[in-house]
Amino acid sequence: MNGTEPEWLLWAREIQATAQSGLAFTRDPYDRERYEALTALAARMMARCGGADETALLDAFRAEAGYATPKVDVRGAVFDAENRILMVRELVDGGRWTLPGGWADVNQTASECAVREVREETGFVVRASKLALVHDRARQNHRPAGPHSIYKLFFLCELLGGEAAGSLETAEARFFGRHELPADLSTGRTLPHQLERLFAHRADPSLPTEFD
Known part of the structure; x- marks a missing residue:
């Protein structure tokens, strides 16, 4: 892992990517709820730790679809x-x-x-x-x-x-x-x-x- 960004950002980014990829492939409604909760958690982490707008982050994450890539x-x-x-x-x-x-x-x-x-x-x-x-x-x-x-x-x-x-x-x-x-x-x-x-x-x- 790189050492130039704070760990909380790396964790939140990985949570968001996991949730996005999970939503792309899951067919289970309960898993979908869990991945949506992870998306919200990632947005909350970035907003609280980085001073960003939580609603804007969540909207941006929800707009992403498919397997998460850079x-x-x-x-x-x-x-x-x-x-x-x-x-x-x-x-x-x-x-x-x-x-x-x-x-x-x-x-x-x-x-x-x-x-x-x-x-x-x-x-x-x-x-x-x-x-x-x-x-x-x-x-x-x-x-x-x-x-x-x-x-x-x-x-x-x-x-x-x-x-x-x-x-x-x-x-x-x-x-x-x-x-x-x-x-x-x-x-x-x-x-x-x-x-x-x-x-x-x-x-x-x-x-x-x-x-x-």
Whole structure:
């Protein structure tokens, strides 16, 4: 188990996942009641220990269906000819900076999702060229911690065209050199050591994909 998140969060997340998977497969009405009670318990634990809204958590958990698996977040690392990396300033999270990206959508490959997110959030057209990092959000010590287990996929992307533009989610898009990266990062989405690794992959494309 990872040591970067509190044990109560790990326990509550596991209870919720067990309940969700149980509800997906059980045919016994009494077991269904038990799994629903476990779902409510997980929401209560997260709300009491983490200061979240219990009703909102319970609604979110009830909206999940099927066997519980991690969610997938995709990020595009786009470099220009001067080896600067493209970042966006978000309209949420205090206007902090992150790599363009978001949740993976159904009926699209992971790389297609990354390319789409870059276009929507920055105005630039890109092509995904390499899967550089596959990170577990909790293991990498992203903050703040959240209720879900999340895999984060970072793709190196080639710049094809377009021009910088804001979006419904971002205030601006800008390229930064390796030694001029913004200090106010959205640490729930992008961390300094991940940016360092992406610069390393840009410099040496033969590096293998890094995971965990």
